Amino acid sequence: MxxxxxxxxxxxxxxxxxxxxxxxxxxxxxxxxxxxxxxxxxxxxxxxxxxxxxxxxxxxxxxxxxFIPAGVGLMASWNVLQTVLLPVSVITVITIFTVMASTGLISQAVINRKKKASDDVTSFKEAA
Structure with a gap:
């Protein structure tokens, strides 16, 4: 329930x-x-x-x-996709690497920001 x-x-x-x-x-x-x-x-x-x-x-x-229905849909429209396969593949690869890089950079920035804030709090407590 x-x-x-x-x-x-x-x-x-x-x-x-x-x-x-x-x-x-x-x-x-x-x-x-x-x-x-x-x-x-x-x-x-x-x-x-x-x-x-x-x-x-x-x-x-x-x-x-x-994702299974999407995959079946791609297989069903294979004859249409063959004509644009190269541009779609290039765009897909570029997009994958762009998303991976931006996600990694943003994650590192957030981690470093949290680490810096944690270090600031620790140093503040030690000074007090």
Whole structure:
């Protein structure tokens, strides 16, 4: 029953994203609206992490299964993809390395910032 309640909360936030997509004339996917709403709700405490944690973990665990329809769709449209295979492959490789590099740099910046803040607190305590 707990999973059902948590999943319904996630679906309600997704529905809110769908409603925003229908009402706001911007080229932003409804899923992005939903993720922003979920982020804001979690930050403000409107939704507690414990209210969606188990269902969220479950959805992350089964995420690879969700790529099967996309893979089948690619196989079904192979004749169309063959003509643009080289540009799509180049763009994909460039995008992968760009995302990896930016994620790594941002992660290192956050780690260094936390480490510096921790060192500042430690040195402040030692001085006192």
């Amino acid at each position: 707990n999973y059902l309640k948590q999943f319904l909360i996630i679906l309600a936030v997704s529905l809110l994203g769908e409603i925003c997509k229908a009402c706001i004339p911007l080229p932003i996917p409804a899923s992005i609206y939903g993720m922003v709403f979920m982020f804001v709700f979690l930050l403000t405490g409107i939704i507690k992490l414990s209210q969606v944690k188990d269902a969220g973990k479950f959805l992350i665990e089964i995420m690879p299964v969700m």
